[in-house]
Amino acid sequence: GVATRFSTVKWQVAFRASYRDLFDPVDICVGVRVTSPSGRNLEVPGFFAGLCRLPESAFREAEAAAPRPAWGPFKSSGKKDGKNDAGKTGARAAASGVVDPEAGQESRNPEDSSGKLPEDVLPAWTVLFTPQETGRYTLQPYIRNRVGETRTPERSLVVGPEASAAAEPGRRGGQMRVSRIDPRHFELQDGTPFFIVGQNVCWTTDWNPYLERMKGYGANACRIWLCPWGLNLERQTAPGTYDLQEAERLDALLAKAEATGVRIILCLTFHGMNADEWHRSPYNQANGGPCARPQEFFTDGQAKRQFKRLLTYAAARWGASPALLCWELMNELDLARYDHPDDAGHWAREMAGHLKRVDAHGHPVTVSVSNTSFQPELWEDNRIDFISVHAYGTEVGPLLARSLGPFLLANKPVLLGEFGGGWEAADDIPDRDGARLQAALWLTACSPYGGLALPWWWDTYIEARGLYPVLSAAARFTAGEDRRGRYREQVRKDLGNGAEVWGAMDVCGGRFYVHRPGWVRHPESRGPRLLSVPVPLELRGLMDGAYRIDYWDARTGHAFAAQDGTASDGVLRLELPAHAAEFGVKVERRERPRLELR
CATH class of the missing domain: 2.60.40 (Immunoglobulin-like)
Incomplete structure (x- = not known):
């Protein structure tokens, strides 16, 4: 095939095989082994995407041979009746509707009275790959379960230069990385400097209006959480399985990020799931998880394998998008419950290492803290690509000096990932015109760090008070600048x-x-x-x-x-x-x- 640099190549495949758990990459795994023009070897994992109904022509069985995999494209499911119930074991691990690709219409109730799927309805996997080099690639698709592995013939992919004029803003230049010129800053893969400007919109029912407003004031980053009242991906009472409708919401969010150029910081869990929200956690034994106490989330072997499964699925499904700015392992790691701070620190390093292995596209990885003295060795680990700190208070200058000052000599980018006038929504309300918001933005604009402060209270304060002009003013001051190698003091x-x-x-x-x-x-x-x-x-x-x-x-x-x-x-x-x-x-x-x- 033929593609251009930073465009995404998509493969879909459906097949019959023996497995128990659609989301367990040890039980069943689909992927493509890639050899790049420079000789790099990558393994690009696929992900379970739902059910599909195959046309009669999809399978051709040779005499005494097993059915061959049917490669797509397949049409994805349409509107669902209810929550996607894909999960463990057999035929009922499925969406509530499937698509007949020949008819182009959704079919309801694909199971027969015995609870089994018809012969022409199969789970479908998708593999996404975004080439980061130009030249000829060699591709080796494979399917693997506990019995063994089958491969299809090698294929070639010829990749030409990026069509930058036609590229969507959130793809143009490729994904963000730590700068090769100055490790205290960021850049895109084509070498364009990237100074983070944006805000938190960690949960909402519709991100589109926010991303449009952010595009309007010159933002390039938006921070999002996976959480029960936002994007609730991992199912509370079916640990290790994922709600595919929620996954499709994140698909749509990243598509919007690509269209607007407002890229996504994806925070994969938050400290409250190991504290006050423990009753909602899929790691809680009461919900079928492995942990009797929240502290065990960081140390229990099964819990760590379960979280690594989430990372693997996320890397396969969303890692190909250049609009994914970075992975954030946990919001405010220091505020979670642990028996010893080292438990949380070891967990973060282990999970970062796992993401480095399974994310074939190599997005930056971070974790955020509210206490700058928490586990300082975290920031010395090369698996953590940049430092993310949160700070709240009314004395903005001294607050930033305390929160960011300890990292002035760090050889990594530093980002104030959350800022607000206080920990409660009401704390910012008296600041009607955004004086503290303005101070945080301009003080970080005039500091040797990797971006502007990312404000919190996006709905009760910024949106309610109409403070986007405050954000716009700071964005204009920093627009178009290349700060790599500059302003260190x-x-x-x-x-x-x-x-x-x-x-x-x-x-x-x-x-x-x-x-x-x-x-x-x-x-x-x-x-x-x-x-x-x-x-x-x-x-x-x-x-x-x-x-x-x-x-x-x-x-x-x-x-x-x-x-x-x-x-x-x-x-x-x-x-x-x-x-x-x-x-x-x-x-x-x-x-x-x-x-x-x-």
Whole structure:
């Protein structure tokens, strides 16, 4: 076949075989072994996608031979009557409807009176692969169960360059990775810099309006949870099996992410499932799971195998999408219940290693914490690709210094994955105009990290207060910038009049935010003028030469003034303009230094 780089190739297959559990990759496994043009060997697993009704021509049996696998495409099920009940054992592991691909119509009640499926109705598997190189691939499809393995003849796939002009925004450039130029930042696979801008929308009934609004203000990332009141993938009373209707919701979400360019941080579980929500957990013995106590989730061998099964299914079903930004193993690992913190730390490293093995597409893996001192060795492990921290509070500057400051020297990207004015929804309501939201966004915009803060309270606060312009302003300030190799030093200066400058700089310039911490602490006190008169400021340690300085209004996200300056003896002197609102400052040397050998 023929494809283009970063487009997804899809195979579907239905067959008869001996197995007990459709979701157990040890019991039954479908996949494609891939050899890339550069010689890399990949194993791309498939996933159980539902039932299909085969046309009469699908099976051709040679004399005394077993039926051959029937390769698709098959049409997926249409509207379901109820929850998909795919699960363990035999014929009843099925959707409530199947499709006849010849008639193009859904058939109801495919089982006969004995509870068995008709001969022409079979479970169907799908394999998805997104090539990341150009050239000729060799493909070896296989089907394996506990008895053995069967292979179909090798195939070739010729992959041409990305058709970037026609590519959907969430596919263009390929998936996100840790930068090969600067490990503190991200980039796409084609080398385009990627600075994370977005928000949390961890659960809702319909993500489409949110993603459209996020696209409108320039976001490129949205954080989503798997949880009982959102995307409830693993079935509570059938541990190790997955609700295929919920899986289809996530399919649709990623398709929307590809269309809008707002890519998905997929958080695979959250701390509450091992705490206050333990009664809903499919790992709880009361629901048929393996664990008598929530603490055993991190140490019980069967529980770990069950979670690895979830990771394998997720990697097979969604790993091919470049719109999947990254995997997050657990939200706020430190707040789950464990007998010893090491249990949680060992679990995270083991699960990250498993994802590295089963995700043929190699998406970044992280886990989030609210306590920066929790299991610090986690961040030194190369199976955890970047650091994700959560912080809530009204003293935003000191809060970020405490939460992100410990990672200033980390050789990994750092992301403030959640931010809010408080742990309760009501805590942000008094901040009517988003002063704290603005502060968190602009302070992280002027810091040496991998993205803007991702705010929480998407419905009760951002949506309810109409605060998307606050997000849009910060997005415009950072749009189009390549921060790789830049702005490694965090700096701060008290201007002595209640205002301060916070920034990140290097020898060729910097990004700075001028604001009043008192306005953040008490939003109702925001006055008519940030600076009533110009204020002198010296930037020290710069290379001598000509500089351009641009001033950006933080409430509108537009530049309102510019000036030129010259650094001499390592010092650039400028005057911060009198201005009503908080503002950002971009300082850039007009000529970058040239490094050469003579």
